[in-house]
Amino acid sequence: MSVKRTSRAGTLLMAGASLAVAGLLAGCTAGGSESSTADNRNSAEENAAAGDTVVIGFSGPAADHGWLGAINSSAIAAGDSFPDVELRVAEGTNDANLQISQVETFVNDGVDAIVLLPTDGAALTEAATKAMEAGIPVINVDREFSSPFAARATILGDNYGMGVSAGTYICERLGGQDDAVIAEIAGIDSLPLTQDRSRGFADALSDCGLSVTNRVAADFTVQGGEAVTSQLLSAAPEIDAIWNHDDDQGVGVLAAIDAAGRDEFFMVGGAGSANAMREIQSGDSVLEATVIYPSTQAADGIAMARLIAQGKTMSDLYTPSVPYRVVLDAPVITADNVDEYIQFAFES
Template sequence: MRAPRPRRHLVVAAGAALAITGLITGCTAGDTGTNTEPTNNSDNEASGDRVVIGFSGPAADHGWLGAINSAAIAEAAKYPDIDLRVAEGTNDANLQISQIETFINDGVDAIVLLPTDGAALTDVAIRAMEAGIPVINVDREFSSTFAARVTVLGDNYGMGVSAGTYICEQFGGTDAVVAEVAGIDSLPLTQDRSRGFADALDDCGLEVNNRVAADFTVAGGEAVTSQLLAAAPHIDALWNHDDDQGIGVLAALDAAGRNEMLMVGGAGSKNAMDAIKADDGVLKATIIYPSTQAADGIRLARLVVQGKSLGDLVEVEVPNRIVLNAPVVTKENVDKYLPTAFAS
C-alpha cells in the first residue's frame, strides 16, 4: 500500500467552472468498487450493470439540505440501472454511522454520503472502503483521504472570495463599512467562507467592520442581525452566508427600516434570486453553493462502479476530488441560475 499523501489546500479562483485534482491510483482508495476495467467512455448515459447505491445525508432542516436530498433522488430515478436505497436523514452522527454499517452489511455497490460530521463518519467510511465499497463523500470532508473514492465539494473559500470581490467592485477605494452574517462558526465551512471574504476585501483595502454568526435558520438570522444593526448605525455592504437564514436577515432589516446597504446572499435560493431579479430591495447578489452535490455524487458513484470515466476527460478514471464553482448571481445573469435554484 502507498503511504498516505499529504493533504494539500485547494483554492479555486472565482470564475473557474470546475476544479479537479489528483487521481487515485495503485493500491489507494481508487482501486475499490469497480467491476470492470476502466474505459474512457463518452457514452455514459447508456444503461449498464445494475448499481445498488446507498445514500445518507443529514436531516433536511432547511431548504438547501432538502434540495440536496430531492436532487439526489431525482437524479437516481433517471437511470434504470440504479437501485437507490435512501437512509432517513439525521443530525445524529451515531445513527448515521449505523446507517452506513447497514449499507456495508447489505453489500451495496457504492455509498454516497453527506456526513452530519465529517470527522465522526471517517472511520465507518474507511470500513466501507476496506470492504470494497467506494464511498462518494459530499459537501463535508472526512478527516482521511482513505475514507472516500471521490469527494464532491462546494467551494466555501471561493464563496467568500466571490462575495468579497463583488463588494470590492462596488466599494473598492472607499472607506465603506462592511458587515458579515456568518453561519455556524464552529463549522470549517463557515471558517473557510469568512477567511475567503476577508482575503478578498483586503485586496481592495476593505475589512469586515461588524460580524455576527447565526445558525443557518430563519430565526437565527433574524436574531443576530437585529443585534448587528443595534451595534452598527450605518452599513454600506453586508454579506450573509446563507439564503435560508437570509430570510430572517431581511426581516430584521425591514423591521429596523434599514435600507441603506447593498446585501449579498449565499447558496442560491429561488426566493433570493427572485428578489435579485425584481431589483426592488437591498439584496443585489447571491453566491452559488450548489445544491446538486449529492446528485453529482449519485452519477459519479454509478460511473465508478461501472468502470467508466468522465466523458469529457482524457483520463480513464473518475477523478478523486471535484470542487464546484462559486459564481456571483446578479440581475444581469440570474436567469441562467434560476433553473437550479432551491426553495427555502
C-alpha cells in the same frame, strides 16, 4: 496575496489552451503515431447508455434546512434519472450513530457504492473506511472524512471560494471607497465551513483595500438571522454593504432590515435559495446578489458513484478514471444571470 476570481472568458481560454496542449501530447509519440491517451475515455454517449444495474446507498442528514432538503431531493432525482441505478435512500438523520448503522446496513446488503453526506465527517470516517475495505466505493459529499482512505471520491462546495466571490463582488461595487463600512453576517462560527467563508471574504476584501467593519454570527436559522441582524443594525448606523453567509437565515436577515427601515446599503447572500433569487429578480430589495453553494452535490455524487461502479470514466477528461476530489464553483448570481440559475435554486 491576490485572490481575484478568474473571469469566465479567461477560464475558457486557459481550458482551451490546456486541451490544445493535451492534444499535442496525445498526438506526439516516438514513432509519430497517435497516443492511446484519448482512447481510454468513455464518450458522453457511452456514459449515458444504460449499463449493468448498480445499487447505490445514499445517506444524508435530516432535511431541517432548505439547502439540506434540496441535497436529499436532488440525490433522489438523480437516481431516478438513470435507468441502470437502484437507489436505496436511508432516512435523513443528525444522529451520527444512526448514520453509522445505515452505512453498516448498506455494507451488509452488498450495495455497489455508497454516497454519504455525513452529519459529522470525523464520526463517520471509521464506518466509511470499513465500507471501502469491503470493496464498496464511498463517495463523500460536502463534509469531509478525517482519513483519505475513507472515500474513493469526494465532492465539495467551495466555502473559501464563496467568501472570495462575495468579497470580489463587493470590491467591484465599492472600488475606491477606502472608508466603506462592510458588515458580515456569518453562520455558526465553530464550523470550519464558516471559518473558510470568512477567511475567503477577508482575503478578497484585502485585495482591494477594504476590510470587515462589523461582524456577527447567527446559526443558519431564520430566527437567528433576524436576531443578530437587529443587533448589527443597532450597532452600525451607516453601512455600505453586507455579506450574509446563508440564504436560509437570510429570510430573517431581510425581515430585520425591513423592520429597521434601512436601505442605504446593498446585500450579498449565500447558498442560492429560490426566495433569494426572487428578491434579486424583483429589483426592489437590498439583496442584489447571492453566491452559489451547490445543492446538487449529492446528485453529482450519485452520478459519480454510477460511473465508478460501472468502471467508466468522465467523458470530458483525458484521465482514465473518475477524479478523487472535485470542488464545485461558487458563482455570483445577480440580475444579469439569475434567470439561468433559478431553476437550480432551493426553497427556504
